[in-house]
Amino acid sequence: MPPLTIGKAAKLAGVGVETVRFYEREGLVPEPPRRQSGYRQYPAETVQRIRFIRRAKDIGFTLKEIREMLGLRVDASAAATCDAARKLAEEKIADVRGKISTLRRMETVLARLVDCCKKRSASSECPILETLIKEGSDGNKRIKPKQKKK
Amino acid sequence: MPPLTIGKAAKLAGVGVETVRFYEREGLVPEPPRRQSGYRQYPAETVQRIRFIRRAKDIGFTLKEIREMLGLRVDASAAATCDAARKLAEEKIADVRGKISTLRRMETVLARLVDCCKKRSASSECPILETLIKEGSDGNKRIKPKQKKK
């Protein structure tokens, strides 16, 4: 398979060419080799990388976090780096699990709502979202306090 | 329990007061009753509502989507509305399931990375993220084509 122009790569990944260049500037996609004309030449794996970025973003990771995750692969051979990488990966796993559990609760509640809507027996009123809203028994998730600049 | 001032409600929900007012302007939190002085008086459930908004945002829903979901509860008694609500809820369930499956794949891969890092036997090189990047077998998730305005 021949290398891809930016337009082809973008299309395959489901984004615009501007986005690909933006990701390159942001260090999410490595700078590809160029033709003598200056045209970028993408290997096929870049498409997968971009798709990964998109998926990660859809589930609530920021580009910064995604960049960190992608960085995990480089040079996990150096012992010190490897340790740091492990810690980061562990953190991300915790994030991922938290998100999954939130999503599962949402799924349950939405399913119940659909169900209730399908039956529509008698009493009407279907205040399910109320329950959804009510089940945040996760004591204290602190939000960064954010110090103000002088 | 007495009603809460905006400051108390914000603190309990883990956000700033400005955010609460912002959510009110955006129709995510209903306008609360006021004192004669103009001070807002929040019922305790508003805190849960705000926490819900935050959690939903963390897993990648936009405020627009969240507003829709919260809207599901109002007046699911009207038959027509109920039908529309069911459809929307079903869509959201699909979203939620997609997100869950992406997250599960991520979890697996991250766990494998940690594992590999822990063992660190022999060969070093630990190119696991490569695999992560490679498993996007979801044929074609189209991205909105976005028509340009004249």
Next chain:
DNA sequence: ATAAAGCCTGTACCTTACTACAGAGTCAAG
């Protein structure tokens, strides 16, 4: 060989989701 379509760099602009004042009124602890 020529014209449409694609790519280049660079800058400007846009939306989303806050966040930060300013200037003025309100509440509650000592």
Next chain:
DNA sequence: CTTGACTCTGTAGTAAGGTACAGGCTTTAT
């Protein structure tokens, strides 16, 4: 009964994540 912490409205600014030209080369299809 004052004073410091809070609240009000309104407007402006910020950060993240793109998106859209402009002006100018390069490819490719006819």
